[in-house]
Amino acid sequence: MIDIKILRENPELVKANAKRRGCDVDIDLLAAEDQRCLELTREVEDLRAERNRLSKECKDNPEAREAVKELKISLGEKEKQLAELKAAVAAKMDWLPNFLAPDVPDGAGDQDNAELCQKGNKPKFDFEPLDHQALGEKLGIIDTVRGAKVAQSGFYYWRGAGAQLTQAMFFWGQQELIKRGFTLFLSPCMAKEQTLYGTGYLPFFADQTYSIVNEDLALIGTSEQTLVGYHADEVLEAEQLPFCYTAYTPCFRTEAGSYGKESRGIFRVHQFHKVELIVFCLPEESEKYHLFCLECEEALLQQLGIPYRIVNVCVGDMGAPGYKKYDIEAWYPGYGGYREVTSNTNLTEFQSRRLNVRFKDKEGRRGFVHTISATGLTDRVVCAIMENFQQKDGTVIVPEVLRQYTGFDRIEP
């Protein structure tokens, strides 16, 4: 949610931003409706003031009672008009995208993201490397067939050493993040509509959400939803910020309309697992902590020994709530290219406005905090480990840092 005052003071700015981000809300109409809303509000409040004044006379002036009764008729009408208009304005405001950082590239999709750097050494093979799906089947550690049998296509099992490796990675990752100052959470894996709305997943990604029948609950698409929602309707002490949170949860996504050639293996699935990074901070510090999250993401991949590149995500590939986003794409030798493993978004005050997460300091300064949401690790990283550390004999070497948690250094068929 953007500040409606910006719309009042600088509608051209809002209009240009909406246009660039492909938002089709009629900004001129919205601005006009908002103005009318303000006028009506004044009228309604004047009538209420009059009503309140007359009501106080009623005790010893019976005539006032009749006057108020009449007044209430026109008040009721105006209140109804106002409520309708307010709803119309709010519905449009809900769809307005966040503003963009000055250096967000133009572009329509991920092909237009700007590569910032490549890091790590891509492995050289004297054989044809397999992709994670083929490896997973050969090693018996990924089972998509039974995932489909038991649940549906798009679900899968990690099995045996694969499950051990995955759990080891997630546990190790959480330890690393705790070391860097993050507070670990185990969070609900369902959230109510207001929480999804507040984090910007509704209305923008409504078709990605699994809802529970007859309940105001949906399976979370990410623990971002529950971690950011954690502080809804709170005023945080500025001196205590930033709050750096991490959680490890399953993530559920319908992935409606995304079946296709990129869906081989377990890259795009209905349930995956993720260690998430969330930061609540002062507005002037969100740029700094956005980069801090990027460093954390990089540190994890570097320690695992996975080659990657960082891209500055373009307008067309960034969700409406985002102000600026860095994606990290890991190198997948079996796939033969870079693929997204993490994304790191500065949401500025888009979420905190919707969720009403504010700060105040000792001097009495108040405002909405900024939030940053970044991926620590997901199952996709395990896939990257498999593809990068596969050997000619079909085994997969376990990254050094994980061995204390797996208890083995190699996965064999």
Added chain:
RNA sequence: GGAGAGGUGGCUGAGUGGUCGAAAGUAGCGGUUUGCUAAACCGUCGUAGGAGUAAAAUCUUACCGGGGGUUCGAAUCCCCCCCUCUCCGCCA
């Protein structure tokens, strides 16, 4: 799942139709006193929107879990929902 109790300002807690945006206490803030700390005393102390101002002052609306209703007038009465607590049952 069954029965009961309750949701009021940062916290505790009064308030059952107008004088209540809300007593009192406590925490917080400012000050006086005081070897220091503490205590005592005085003052101050909600949020959001709108009008107004150079900025204030000031005026006004809304808010006592959420929504609706009754009434000239609702924290207070009625209805629905949510949440919390206690007891019983069941249970990873």
